Amino acid sequence: MLEIKNLHVTIEETEILKGVDLSLPAGEVHAIMGPNGSGKSTLSYVLSGRDDYVVTEGEILFKGQNLLEMEPEDRAIAGIFLAFQYPVEIPGVPNSTFLKEALNSIRKARGEDELDAMQFLKQLRERIKDLGMSEEFMKRAVNAGFSGGEKKRNEVLQMAVLEPALAILDETDSGLDIDALKTVADGVNALRSPERSMLVITHYQRLLNYIVPDKVHVLANGRIAKSGDAELAKELEASGYSQFIETAA
Ligand code: ADP
Ligand code: MG
Numbered sequence: 738m739l740e741i742k743n744l745h746v747t748i749e750e751t752e753i754l755k756g757v758d759l760s761l762p763a764g765e766v767h768a769i770m771g772p773n774g775s776g777k778s779t780l781s782y783v784l785s786g787r788d789d790y791v792v793t794e795g796e797i798l799f800k801g802q803n804l805l806e807m808e809p810e811d812r813a814i815a816g817i818f819l820a821f822q823y824p825v826e827i828p829g830v831p832n833s834t835f836l837k838e839a840l841n842s843i844r845k846a847r848g849e850d851e852l853d854a855m856q857f858l859k860q861l862r863e864r865i866k867d868l869g870m871s872e873e874f875m876k877r878a879v880n881a882g883f884s885g886g887e888k889k890r891n892e893v894l895q896m897a898v899l900e901p902a903l904a905i906l907d908e909t910d911s912g913l914d915i916d917a918l919k920t921v922a923d924g925v926n927a928l929r930s931p932e933r934s935m936l937v938i939t940h941y942q943r944l945l946n947y948i949v950p951d952k953v954h955v956l957a958n959g960r961i962a963k964s965g966d967a968e969l970a971k972e973l974e975a976s977g978y979s980q981f982i983e984t985a986a
């Protein structure tokens with residue numbers, strides 16, 4: 738699904754990623770952990786196609802396609818979903834309208850039929866029910882006045898509606914309470930499928946108590962310093978990241 742090879746990325750002439758290699762097969766959930774400032778968010782921004790991040794070496798393949806040559810919209814059309822650390826607020830636009838437009842623009846670009854209001858509402862209601870959420874979410878303006886936990890829930894709903902092949906979630910290092918962590922985890926677990934891969938970028942070991950990843954990678958010093966199974970997250974909880982940071986010094 739996703740193949741990252743020898744990825745080097747600079748921001749304002751400072752090299753942040755220094756040769757990242759990562760292979761995420763279809764159907765798997767991988768976690769990327771690592772100390773603050775190690776480049777986790779940089780990696781998610783490069784995957785999303787954000788400006789300012791210069792790839793100086795390496796490649797990223799998504800289903801065999803050169804991701805770095807694709808515009809951000811084309812990445813979404815191809816089935817990549819990125820959940821951001823800081824979701825945008827769109828006052829005045831109801832969630833259901835936003836989700837319908839998002840889904841239909843992707844369907845249209847793929848040459849698929851757009852859903853009419855009735856078809857979309859039916860689908861949205863099913864997703865909301867699957868996720869154990871409240872229908873109140875549909876009427877509220879996108880993220881406006883949402884609590885941190887509600888924004889997370891909304892992000893998970895967006896993901897459920899768009900049904901991506903590859904979902905990338907970058908979890909912020911602060912401000913998520915245990916309920917919000919569980920929301921993210923329940924959403925990710927509900928959306929696990931043999932055709933879908935997920936990359937969960939997190940600072941939190943405890944998130945991985947709820948999402949049991951197939952693999953855990955530690956990003957430190959701009960590279961994947963260690964990979965292992967879900968047990969690695971538990972070891973890190975005990976040992977911390979100092980072993981990786983010392984290597985840098
Ligand atoms: P993480 O998500 O692992 O905490 P980031 O990817 O946010 O790490 O940051 C990696 C490094 O890149 C940090 O040293 C940070 O200060 C630096 N950095 C991030 N964004 C920018 C930017 N826009 N300009 C300059 N430096 C940046
Ligand atoms: Mg950070």
Ligand code: MG
Pocket residue numbers: 777778779910
């Ligand atoms: Mg970050």
